[in-house]
Amino acid sequence: MLCHDGYGSIKSEMKKSHMMYDRRGEEHHNTIAAMHESIRGSNDNAAIYWTARMLVSGEDPLFIARRLVRAASEEMGNSDPNSLQLAVSTMHGCQLLDRGDREVLLAQCALYLARAPTLKREYFRLEKVKQVIADCHGPQPSVPFHLRNIPEKLLAELGVDNKRSFMPEGMEHLKFY
Known part of the structure; x- marks a missing residue:
């Protein structure tokens, strides 16, 4: 809320409302990476922050949902099979609901994934097999x-x-x- 106590307050409020986000550029990729890394690091506080920041910045909720599916597959794998099911259900829900309802789904999913046990065996094993094939x-x-x-x-x-x-x-x- 803007206070009318001079130029300094207006300038301060303008700084608060400005977020660096470019839906196709580096900040777009940095922010989605930050969400993914927060999930990988089991930091639910940061996961919800980065998810909300993308939403407030106007990111496409379906893009966020797709990245949550990838995070569930890469980070949880078979250590928590419900993670992938929840992420896919979240993405499906995002296709059916309006923006406000999508945001709640995305927040729930990001928090669940950040709290789920991580186990990257599947991802690393797949990479090992791909390397054997490439070699x-x-x-x-x-x-x-x-x-x-x-x-x-x-x-x-x-x-x-x-x-x-x-x-x-x-x-x-x-x-x-």
């Missing part, structure tokens, strides 16, 4: 015959043992999980 020189190994989309009866007729490794030949020793 493969030449074509990728073939899908083992017994894993291909072939009727079981035909596999039996061909004498293929379907209890073999599920990994490609030469990669049976690799453990990702």
Whole structure:
């Protein structure tokens, strides 16, 4: 609220109302990263602050919801499967509701995720597997015959043992999980 006690008060209030936010530039990315890092760091206070700051700045609630889905998948993984379900439900709810109601959903989700146990195993394991695939020189190994989309009866007729490794030949020793 503006007080009428001179230029200094007006200047002070104007500073308070100005937020650096550019929906397509660096501050946009910095702010969403701050929300994600706050969730990763289990800081519910900061998670709700950054979520609210984006909303007040005019960020698209669906963008925030999508990032909450990513945070739930990356940070919680299987340590709290409800996290991903809640984040997806939040995103779906944001598609159905008006802006005011979306904000409550986003706040609830951000707080839940920040309080949920984090476990990044899935994310790191996926990155490890992707690196093994990228490091493969030449074509990728073939899908083992017994894993291909072939009727079981035909596999039996061909004498293929379907209890073999599920990994490609030469990669049976690799453990990702």
